[in-house]
Amino acid sequence: xxxxxxxxxxxxxxxxxxxxxxxxxxSDHLSQGVERTIIGVLGSIYPELKDELxxxxxxMEVIRVTKPYKLSSREFHxxxxxxxxxxxxxxxxxxxxxxxxxxxxxEEQLLTAARAVRAAGxxxxxxxxxxxxxxxxxxxxxxxxxxxxxxRAREETGLPVITEVMQPQDVELVAQYADILQIGARNVxxxxxxxxxxxxxxxxxxxxxxxxxxxxxxxxxxxILSAGNEDVILCERGIRTFETYTRNTLDVAAIPVIKKxxxxxxxxxxxxATGQWKxxxxxxxxxxxxxxxxxxxxxxxxxxxxxxxxxxxxTPENFARLMDQVRLVxxxxxxRVAGPAPASV
Ligand code: PEP
Ligand code: MN
Numbered sequence: 001x002x003x004x005x006x007x008x009x010x011x012x013x014x015x016x017x018x019x020x021x022x023x024x025x026x027s028d029h030l031s032q033g034v035e036r037t038i039i040g041v042l043g044s045i046y047p048e049l050k051d052e053l054x055x056x057x058x059x060m061e062v063i064r065v066t067k068p069y070k071l072s073s074r075e076f077h078x079x080x081x082x083x084x085x086x087x088x089x090x091x092x093x094x095x096x097x098x099x100x101x102x103x104x105x106x107e108e109q110l111l112t113a114a115r116a117v118r119a120a121g122x123x124x125x126x127x128x129x130x131x132x133x134x135x136x137x138x139x140x141x142x143x144x145x146x147x148x149x150x151x152r153a154r155e156e157t158g159l160p161v162i163t164e165v166m167q168p169q170d171v172e173l174v175a176q177y178a179d180i181l182q183i184g185a186r187n188v189x190x191x192x193x194x195x196x197x198x199x200x201x202x203x204x205x206x207x208x209x210x211x212x213x214x215x216x217x218x219x220x221x222x223x224i225l226s227a228g229n230e231d232v233i234l235c236e237r238g239i240r241t242f243e244t245y246t247r248n249t250l251d252v253a254a255i256p257v258i259k260k261x262x263x264x265x266x267x268x269x270x271x272x273a274t275g276q277w278k279x280x281x282x283x284x285x286x287x288x289x290x291x292x293x294x295x296x297x298x299x300x301x302x303x304x305x306x307x308x309x310x311x312x313x314x315t316p317e318n319f320a321r322l323m324d325q326v327r328l329v330x331x332x333x334x335x336r337v338a339g340p341a342p343a344s345v
Contacts, residue, residue: 001045002075003053004061005037013058014039020056024049029071033079040065040076042226067261069218071225072232077263083203083231085160085179088123090203090233091265094338095330096294098124098162098180098267099319102309103131103139104146112301114153116316120323123339124180125150125159126296130166131308132186139307147177154179162205162296168196175202185209185237185272188220198227205233205296207269210240214254218262234258234266235296236287238273247275247312250283255290267294271312277303280314281322288329294338297322 003017014030017039021028026043041049050062065075082091090096099122101113114125129146131139142149150161160179165171166187174181180203187193188209197204204224208217217234224232236255238248250273258266268287270280284295300306300313314322320342327337 001041001049002063002065003039003041003059004063005039006058006060007036009037009058009060013056016056017053017059020053029076031077031079033077036078038076038078040070042070068215069222069262072218072221072262072264074261074263079263081230081232081263081265083233083265085124085203088160088338090267091293094336095288095292095326096124096267096338097122097297097323097326098126098294099297099299100126101128101300101306102271102298102313103128103307104142104149104163105307107149107152109301110149110153111156113299113316114157114159116301116319117299118157118159119342120316120320121327121337121339121342122297122299122319122323123159125153125157125161126163126182126298127153127161128164128308130164130170130174132164132166132184133308144173147174151177165193165197168192171196171200175200178202180205180233183207188212188217191220191223194220194223195227198224198229200229202229203231203233204229205235205267207235207237208239208251208254210248212239214257214261218258221262221264232264233293234262234264235269236266236273236292237269237296246273246279248273250274250287252286252290255287255292259291265293267296268292269296271296271298271309271314275312277312277314277318280312281318281325284322285325285329288326289333291333295326 029040099117104127131141162180164182165174241249270283298313303310303313
């Protein structure tokens with residue numbers, strides 16, 4: 001249920017509504033936007049509550065929200081959520097590009113990639129230290145040493161870093177090093193992990209699973225939000241369809257649909273969506289054209305030698321070309337790509 005307050009309501013009116021909700025054993029969520037002030041009600045709502053609340057001064061309308069997700073819904077929070085990571089703003093008018101290797105493999109590999117990402121205009125460095133791999137015999141990441149290298153790359157380049165966390169007991173450790181914690185596609189419904197990242201004060205990037213509906217995805221976001229962390233970014237990374245030519249199928253419609261249903265920023269990962277480096281740029285452009293707030297792209301100094309996802313990794317040169325094209329598409333939409341355009345690439 002949401003309570004839409006009148007434009008001219010007073011602080012006392014808002015406080016009175018909140019007090020009534022709490023007296024009834026329910027919890028409230030205030031969203032004070034530029035246009036409207038909305039108070040969301042969470043808990044088991046009884047039928048008479050609507051009438052009770054409508055009698056309070058300053059209340060314009062009380063509307064039942066039938067969707068199962070509340071805090072992640074547009075109804076509860078009409079204005080866009082903007083996630084700030086250092087000086088980078090995700091969810092505003094600028095397209096933010098996060099890029100780097102699939103896995104952190106060595107200091108040299110990571111620093112070379114990080115410098116290339118920064119030079120081409122990427123704003124956030126990605127790199128996996130704990131890697132979810134389909135086969136247990138594949139490279140599973142450098143672990144803590146990988147986190148240390150990410151911190152070292154941030155120190156040198158000034159780029160904030162994003163890295164995946166796979167289990168609740170690692171959340172504190174990963175949060176000591178990372179600026180954004182990534183929840184991978186395989187863990188989108190790992191509810192203990194979602195609870196754990198909900199309790200920290202760092203931004204979280206929540207990937208869509210291979211077979212997650214929009215509603216399930218937003219309910220996963222709801223776990224993080226309801227645990228107290230409002231800095232959630234969603235990432236469409238392709239879903240599994242009958243097509244096997246590409247690794248996954250990027251659901252382009254997810255971008256405008258999620259922007260309609262939710263206030264959370266939504267970015268796209270064309271690398272895992274396609275699995276093939278030649279397809280990364282065209283699919284990235286489609287995502288930006290569809291309104292994505294950003295992109296996550298895999299870049300490796302030597303894709304042939306990558307320990308994971310080499311086939312979908314861009315060389316630094318190809319990443320710079322992608323950035324040039326992303327700028328053109330953003331411009332066509334009246335947007336910008338975050339950060340200064342490189343002088344020459
Ligand atoms: C990744 O970003 O390296 C990754 C494993 O992605 P996903 O969880 O989308 O497969
Ligand atoms: Mn990868």
